[in-house]
Structure formats: structure tokens, C-alpha cells
Amino acid sequence: MTATEQRETPAGEGSGPGAGGAMVGLLKSWRLAGIFIPFVILFVVLSITSGPFLHTANLINILDQQASYLDIAAAGTLVLVAGGIDLSVGATYGLTTVIAGELALHGQPVLAVIVAVAAGLVVGLVNGLIVTVLRINPLIATLATSFVIAGAALKVTSGNLVVLSATSSFFKFANAQFLTIPSAVWMSAIFVAVLALLLARTTFGRHVVAAGGNAEAARLAGVRVNLIRVVTFVISGGAAGLGGVIDTSRLLSAQAGSGGSQLAFTVLAGIVVGGTSIAGGEGSVVRTAIGVLFIALIGNGFNLLGVDPLYQQIVLGLLLIAAVALDVWARRRRR
Amino acid sequence: MATRALEDTPGAARTPGDDLVVAGVSKRFGGVPALTDVSLTVRAGTVHALVGENGAGKSTLGKIISGVVTPDEGTIQLGRDVLTLRSPRDALAKGIVTIAQELAIVPGLTVAENVYLGAEAHRAGFVRRAEARRRFRELAERVGFRLSPDWLAGQLTTADQQKVEIMRALSRDAAIVIMDEPTAALAEHETAALHAIIRSLAGAGKSVILVSHFLSEVLALADEITTLRDGRVIRTVPAAEATEETLIEGMLGRSLGTAFPVKTPPATDAEVVLSVEGLTASGVRDCSLEVRKGEIVGLAGLVGAGRSELARAIFRDARVQRGTVRLAGATLSGGGPHRALQRGLALIPESRKEMGLLVGRSVKENVSLSRLDLVSRLGWVSKARERRAVTSVLERTTVRAASLRQPVAMLSGGNQQKILFARAVMCAPRVLIADEPTRGVDVGSKRAIYDLIVEMARDGMGVVVISSELEEVLGLSHRVLVMRQGRIVAEFEGDDMNQQAVLAAAFSETSEHQGV
Numbered sequence: 117m118t119a120t121e122q123r124e125t126p127a128g129e130g131s132g133p134g135a136g137g138a139m140v141g142l143l144k145s146w147r148l149a150g151i152f153i154p155f156v157i158l159f160v161v162l163s164i165t166s167g168p169f170l171h172t173a174n175l176i177n178i179l180d181q182q183a184s185y186l187d188i189a190a191a192g193t194l195v196l197v198a199g200g201i202d203l204s205v206g207a208t209y210g211l212t213t214v215i216a217g218e219l220a221l222h223g224q225p226v227l228a229v230i231v232a233v234a235a236g237l238v239v240g241l242v243n244g245l246i247v248t249v250l251r252i253n254p255l256i257a258t259l260a261t262s263f264v265i266a267g268a269a270l271k272v273t274s275g276n277l278v279v280l281s282a283t284s285s286f287f288k289f290a291n292a293q294f295l296t297i298p299s300a301v302w303m304s305a306i307f308v309a310v311l312a313l314l315l316a317r318t319t320f321g322r323h324v325v326a327a328g329g330n331a332e333a334a335r336l337a338g339v340r341v342n343l344i345r346v347v348t349f350v351i352s353g354g355a356a357g358l359g360g361v362i363d364t365s366r367l368l369s370a371q372a373g374s375g376g377s378q379l380a381f382t383v384l385a386g387i388v389v390g391g392t393s394i395a396g397g398e399g400s401v402v403r404t405a406i407g408v409l410f411i412a413l414i415g416n417g418f419n420l421l422g423v424d425p426l427y428q429q430i431v432l433g434l435l436l437i438a439a440v441a442l443d444v445w446a447r448r449r450r451r
Numbered sequence: 452m453a454t455r456a457l458e459d460t461p462g463a464a465r466t467p468g469d470d471l472v473v474a475g476v477s478k479r480f481g482g483v484p485a486l487t488d489v490s491l492t493v494r495a496g497t498v499h500a501l502v503g504e505n506g507a508g509k510s511t512l513g514k515i516i517s518g519v520v521t522p523d524e525g526t527i528q529l530g531r532d533v534l535t536l537r538s539p540r541d542a543l544a545k546g547i548v549t550i551a552q553e554l555a556i557v558p559g560l561t562v563a564e565n566v567y568l569g570a571e572a573h574r575a576g577f578v579r580r581a582e583a584r585r586r587f588r589e590l591a592e593r594v595g596f597r598l599s600p601d602w603l604a605g606q607l608t609t610a611d612q613q614k615v616e617i618m619r620a621l622s623r624d625a626a627i628v629i630m631d632e633p634t635a636a637l638a639e640h641e642t643a644a645l646h647a648i649i650r651s652l653a654g655a656g657k658s659v660i661l662v663s664h665f666l667s668e669v670l671a672l673a674d675e676i677t678t679l680r681d682g683r684v685i686r687t688v689p690a691a692e693a694t695e696e697t698l699i700e701g702m703l704g705r706s707l708g709t710a711f712p713v714k715t716p717p718a719t720d721a722e723v724v725l726s727v728e729g730l731t732a733s734g735v736r737d738c739s740l741e742v743r744k745g746e747i748v749g750l751a752g753l754v755g756a757g758r759s760e761l762a763r764a765i766f767r768d769a770r771v772q773r774g775t776v777r778l779a780g781a782t783l784s785g786g787g788p789h790r791a792l793q794r795g796l797a798l799i800p801e802s803r804k805e806m807g808l809l810v811g812r813s814v815k816e817n818v819s820l821s822r823l824d825l826v827s828r829l830g831w832v833s834k835a836r837e838r839r840a841v842t843s844v845l846e847r848t849t850v851r852a853a854s855l856r857q858p859v860a861m862l863s864g865g866n867q868q869k870i871l872f873a874r875a876v877m878c879a880p881r882v883l884i885a886d887e888p889t890r891g892v893d894v895g896s897k898r899a900i901y902d903l904i905v906e907m908a909r910d911g912m913g914v915v916v917i918s919s920e921l922e923e924v925l926g927l928s929h930r931v932l933v934m935r936q937g938r939i940v941a942e943f944e945g946d947d948m949n950q951q952a953v954l955a956a957a958f959s960e961t962s963e964h965q966g967v
Binding site for chain 2: 317318319320321322323325326329330332333334335336337338339340397398
């Protein structure tokens with residue numbers, strides 16, 4: 117069979133895709149809409165029902181508070197897409213806040229940033245090596261390391277709260293204003309944008325998707341799956357470090373117990389609500405960012421409307437189930 | 452072959468003598484017709500084969516009869532009983548059992564536990580183990596399988612796992628057994644054993660619906676053969692009146708011509724592109740071979756003889772204990788598949804879904820995966836260059852896809868396999884190892900893949916073809932190596948290359964020092 121003449125020309129991406137392509141495109145955009153539409157609806161509802169919501173100060177405040185979460189969730193998306201999961205980000209965040217806090221307290225603001233981020237990178241490297249070299253399930257591996265890291269963080273401060281003064285130059289790291297927006301927001305926006313492009317448009321991103329989608333196939337196709345996985349964990353650790361530094365500078369205090377499992381799970385919730393599959397092999401950093409902000413809007417809205425915070429958690433839980441159900445449904449449609 | 456006179460055989464089906472009548476069944480998936488007005492009668496105590504290309508509707512029909520899929524129109528009747536099957540459970544209750552292409556065993560349970568899965572002998576919720584073992588022994592004796600009830604099913608070979616499924620079907624006292632490609636994963640002697648079982652099922656008054664790509668198998672086993680094309684029944688004929696040619700003609704709507712492309716022998720002075728010496732790895736013992744430029748070398752042997760293991764050892768995907776692999780003179784040592792690919796060795800793995808494709812991702816991503824460096828600069832993928840490069844290799848490999856962005860899960864088996872060839876072509880390797888290149892692929896695509904392999908060799912690639920289909924190895928290769936128990940035990944070339952000689956070498960205990 118010389119099938120060349122029978123074959124439909126593969127339609128280019130830009131030039132009108134075929135029926136299958138159109139369906140895939142629709143499904144994809146629909147999945148993006150999956151988080152985007154509720155986000156817009158919630159935003160509009162809050163704008164109408166709550167007077168203070170739409171104030172610039174409130175909106176910037178939300179972004180400022182979410183800066184560290186956005187960083188960590190963006191990096192966590194890469195880990196998840198590569199087929200891993202990083203539960204240690206909360207503990208790493210706690211460790212890096214106290215490292216940054218102690219160094220800033222001793223008049224070393226530059227070192228505080230560098231060492232804290234480096235500590236995050238090292239934790240990520242260790243996580244990555246445990247997962248790939250020892251072949252331990254990433255859930256268990258990062259659960260285990262999070263205990264170790266939390267202990268180390270306590271050791272750094274001997275359990276004390278570190279309080280910094282607003283006059284130190286370290287304060288400027290996250291609070292310097294540029295175009296009336298604090299540097300914390302700028303940093304997280306740039307970080308999210310870089311990771312989004314890294315995942316969507318680079319060879320590294322393709323390899324991440326392949327490693328998570330089918331590790332065996334990726335390896336036989338020449339992808340260095342273990343290397344890729346380690347790198348995603350390193351990025352995740354680094355992001356937790358950056359988040360820790362940002363919040364230490366923002367809040368001027370550091371405590372070993374900050375972050376913890378609460379942060380790890382909230383970040384994971386943001387990623388999953390954003391539609392990134394927990395099974396790996398697909399996901400989007402942009403959708404994660406929307407997911408994280410969506411959860412933040414719920415919290416903000418509940419506060420502004422004076423609703424019992426109790427309901428906030430219930431709503432978040434139900435949302436997670438809805439998001440995952442949607443993911444399962446979309447996958448089944450495609451098979 | 453079986454007749455309806457055997458209705459009273461002890462242990463016969465629950466409803467012996469009842470024909471299965473499918474009348475006017477249609478099914479559409481999202482507007483696309485999968486089956487249109489399909490009618491056929493499966494007579495009790497017969498083997499009824501369904502043949503057709505991938506996508507012709509065989510599997511959908513099987514799924515409708517087994518309750519997995521509900522038809523949009525039409526009826527299914529067992530004897531006088533009109534069946535409404537909403538789930539596989541409904542079908543099971545009527546004695547309809549499916550042995551699917553993908554086996555449904557629980558690897559962590561024992562053989563006996565798997566056989567009685569969901570129908571365990573129990574008293575007040577506690578499994579009666581002794582009772583289960585006694586029933587298992589009886590059953591094993593009746594069908595003539597030698598399987599220990601206590602082995603873990605996950606540790607069995609595919610063939611033995613299939614036996615577990617068959618025993619499960621029989622333990623449910625099935626009236627109708629649907630088998631979807633039962634021998635696709637089996638070696639020849641296992642296939643022969645399965646054929647005997649299928650005949651004995653029919654002999655015991657049960658009906659077997661056999662879905663198979665292997666036409667010789669269909670012709671040998673079936674009493675009646677229904678040919679499907681594009682979701683319609685083309686015709687149902689007694690097997691005695693059919694030949695491979697008439698079946699293929701019915702499936703394709705045209706005749707296929709010769710099954711294999713013409714062989715172009717490599718130049719006599721062609722350089723050696725792959726040279727393996729004394730390679731020893733898990734499942735591979737002291738293997739040496741050479742492949743020249745433009746040569747197609749077949750690797751034959753039974754399943755488990757170490758062919759795939761050898762391929763993966765050469766590809767450095769398995770730990771190598773001893774021996775060297777040289778690609779065009781340069782030694783390949785360590786570094787895994789990544790390094791092997793860089794040095795010009797590509798592998799098309801034996802199982803495309805598990806080891807080859809990212810099924811949820813697009814055609815484009817799947818093809819360019821190994822050589823993203825060709826279409827990127829400093830790690831940044833250029834969409835335009837990628838599209839051009841992928842379009843060009845897809846044309847060469849005759850892949851039929853609606854668009855570059857179509858997920859490969861939506862393609863037919865043949866096109867999925869061609870995607871893997873497209874990926875290999877994009878790597879422009881010196882040597883290609885194709886492990887089971889046509890497994891689960893329809894007749895038309897098979898020929899297209901053969902053409903591709905021959906063309907790649909003609910362009911100067913050295914090719915190693917591993918296949919459980921002896922015809923395929925012989926039809927494609929210039930030279931055949933036979934493996935047994937991890938060793939290369941024989942080599943055949945030219946006129947010595949025939950089915951009998953290869954089979955003898957694959958089975959024989961004395962061929963150890965013959966040939967090589």
C-alpha cells in the first residue's frame with residue numbers, strides 16, 4: 117500500500133485543524149475555561165456583593181499574600197507533570213524562613229536571600245536523588261524529608277520566633293514598590309511566567325511531560341527521565357526557598373513551624389483546581405496560577421462578606437472534588 | 452469439527468443448543484458509526500470468527516455481545532431469550548464471557564484466586580480455600596492445563612495468564628466465549644495449545660466468537676467466518692469455502708497483492724554498522740551478531756527465548772554484564788538509551804502503548820520527542836520548524852492523522868505503530884531494532900510497515916527485526932538468527948531460510964552448536 121495518495125494531509129496547527137484537531141482544541145480550551153470561567157464569575161460576584169473587594173489596595177494585597185504560594189505552586193506543577201509530587205515544600209519553606217530570618221537579624225540581608233534559596237535548592241536535590249536513585253515513591257520520600265527538614269528548622273532557631281525590624285534593608289526585598297506594586301508580586305509574576313514558558317515551550321518542558329506521561333516510553337525515546345525528575349524537584353525546592361525569603365521579608369518574622377503541611381496541601385489544591393492532573397503527563401503553570409488565585413479569592417471574599425471561615429474549608433474541599441472529577445471525565449472522553 | 456450433536460455432553464453450557472442471533476445492530480460513537488445494521492448468527496457448538504481491519508468494528512461487536520457497550524439499535528437473542536445487556540455482569544449472568552485483548556488478571560493474587568475472582572467459594576464471608584483448590588484441580592484436569600493454584604498470577608508468562616482467564620471463563624459455565632486476539636502475545640507452541648482448547652470448547656457445545664488478525668488461525672479454527680468492513684457485515688461464509696485471499700479481499704475491498712515487498716540484498720561489500728560480541732545480560736547469554744549496512748536481520752525464537760532482552764541489552768536499556776556493542780566501529784558503553792540514540796541506534800519497543808507512546812499527547816509531540824534538539828535553539832522549541840520536520844517524516848512513514856495535534860490515542864493501531872517509525876526516522880539512525888513491529892496491526896498497515904522497513908534498509912540503515920510471526924521474519928529478512936534460552940543457536944541465509952529449519956532450531960535441544 118503506497119498510502120501517500122490516500123492519506124489526508126496533516127493539517128498545520130495555524131491553518132484550520134481537521135475535525136479531530138478542532139475537537140482537541142475545543143477540549144483543551146474548555147479545560148482552561150474549566151478554571152477560568154469560575155474564576156471570572158467569582159471575581160464579578162465579589163465585585164458586586166462586596167464594596168471593598170475591587171479596591172486596588174485589596175487586589176494588590178491578595179497578590180502580595182499569594183506571592184509565595186504562586187511561586188511554590190508553579191514549581192509544584194512541574195513536579196506533578198513529571199510524575200512526582202513534593203509534599204516537603206511546606207517544611208522547606210519553614211526552614212528557609214528561619215535561615216533568612218536569622219541571617220537578616222545578624223545584618224546579612226544579601227546572604228539571607230542567597231543562603232535561603234540555596235538551602236531550598238539543596239533540599240530539592242536531595243528529594244530528587246532519593247526519588248530517583250533510591251527509587252522511593254515521591255509521596256513517601258518527600259513526606260519523610262519534610263519531617264527531617266522541619267526538625268532542622270527548629271534546630272536553627274531553637275524554636276524561637278525571629279522578629280525583624282522594618283528599617284532593615286532586608287525588608288525592601290519583598291516590599292520595594294515599583295509602579296505601586298510591591299516587589300514580591302513582581303518576583304512571583306516573573307517566576308510564574310518563566311516556569312510557564314519553560315513547561316510549554318522548551319525541550320525541557322516536553323521532556324517533563326514525557327517523563328510524567330509514560331516514563332518507560334520517554335526513557336526508550338532517549339529522555340533522561342531521572343535527570344528531568346531531579347531538576348523538577350530542585351526547582352520546587354528553590355521555589356519554596358524563594359517563597360520563604362519573600363514572606364520573611366514581607367512579614368518581618370520567621371518561625372520554624374510556618375508553612376508546614378498546611379502550605380503543602382493548599383499549594384497542591386491550587387495546582388489540582390487549576391486542572392493539572394495528579395497522575396502526571398499534563399498540566400499548565402498558567403492554570404495553576406489561576407487555581408491558586410481562585411482559592412485566594414474564596415478566602416478573601418469570605419472575609420469581606422463576613423462569612424464563617426468554617427464554610428471556606430468546606431467549599432474548598434468540594435471544589436477539589438469537582439476539579440478532579442472534571443479531570444477524570446476529560447481523560448475518559450479522550451480514551 | 453464440532454457439531455450440534457454434542458449438546459448432551461456433561462458439563463455443557465447452561466443453555467446448550469441455543470444460537471446467538473445478532474439482528475440489525477447499529478452503534479455510533481459521537482456521531483461516527485462504528486457498526487451499521489450488523490446481523491449474524493453464531494450457531495451453538497461452533498467457532499465463529501470475526502475478521503476485518505482495525506476499526507472495522509470487530510471489537511465493538513464483541514463488546515456489545517459482552518454487555519460492555521449498549522447498541523443504539525438492534526437486538527441480541529440467545530435462543531428464544533432476547534437479551535438486554537447493560538453491563539458485563541448482565542452478560543456473565545447469561546453465560547457470555549469475554550477474554551479480552553488486554554488481560555484482566557490481578558497480579559497480586561494467586562492463580563486460583565484469579566480464576567474464582569468475584570465468585571469465590573465462601574461461607575459467611577470467609578473464603579473456603581480448600582474448597583476453592585479442590586474445584587480448581589477438577590477444572591485444571593478437565594481442560595488439561597498444568598498450573599499450580601498457588602502461583603502468583605503476576606509472575607506467570609502471558610500465555611499462562613491467558614490460561615487463567617480461560618479457566619475463569621470455564622469456571623463460570625460459559626455458553627458463549629468471546630476471544631479477542633487470544634494468540635497475539637503467544638509463541639507458536641502455546642498458540643497450538645490454545646487452538647486445541649478452543650476446539651474442545653466448541654466440542655463441549657459452547658460457542659466461541661474468535662476475533663483475530665491471524666487469517667491462517669481463523670481458517671484453521673473457525674466453522675464460520677464473518678468479514679466486517681467499515682462497521683458493516685460484508686459476508687458470512689463457512690470456513691471451508693474461504694481462503695486467505697478471499698478474506699483479505701473482503702476486508703480491504705480489494706486484493707492485497709503479495710504479502711511482503713521484494714527483498715533488495717545489501718551490497719556484498721557493505722560495511723558492518725552494528726557488531727555485538729559476547730553480550731551477556733539478564734536473559735541473554737554470550738550473544739554475538741553483525742548487521743551490515745542495508746541488511747535486514749531477523750531474530751526468531753519462541754517467546755521468552757531472549758530476543759527482546761537482547762534488543763534491550765544492545766540498546767543499553769538493561770545492565771550488561773559482559774560483551775561489547777560497536778556501532779559503525781565506535782564502542783557503545785553505558786549511558787543508557789539516551790547515549791545509544793545519540794550514537795545512531797534506535798529501538799522500536801515491543802509494546803507500543805506501554806513502552807513507546809505518550810498516548811494522551813499529540814502526534815507531533817510523540818514524533819519529535821527523541822530529536823527535539825533538531826527543532827529547537829538553546830532549548831526553545833520552534834513551532835514552525837517542528838511542524839515542518841514532523842510533517843515531512845509523517846509523509847515518509849505514511850501516517851494517517853487528522854492533524855498534528857490529534858492525540859495518538861485516537862489513531863488506529865497501525866497508525867500508532869507508524870508514529871514510532873516516524874520517531875525513529877527522525878533520529879536518522881545507522882541501525883534500527885524493531886521489536887514486534889506489526890503486533891496488533893491490521894492487514895493493510897502491516898504491508899505499509901513492511902514497505903517502510905525495506906525502504907529504510909534500502910536507504911542504508913541496518914535493521915534488526917524481531918517477530919513472533921515466523922512468516923514475517925522470513926518474509927522480510929536477508930538473514931535469520933534463531934535464539935533459544937538466551938543464546939543465538941542458529942543462523943540461516945538464502946535457501947536454508949525456511950519455516951521448518953527455523954522452528955527446528957528454536958525448539959531443538961541439540962541445535963546448540965549448529966550454525967553460529
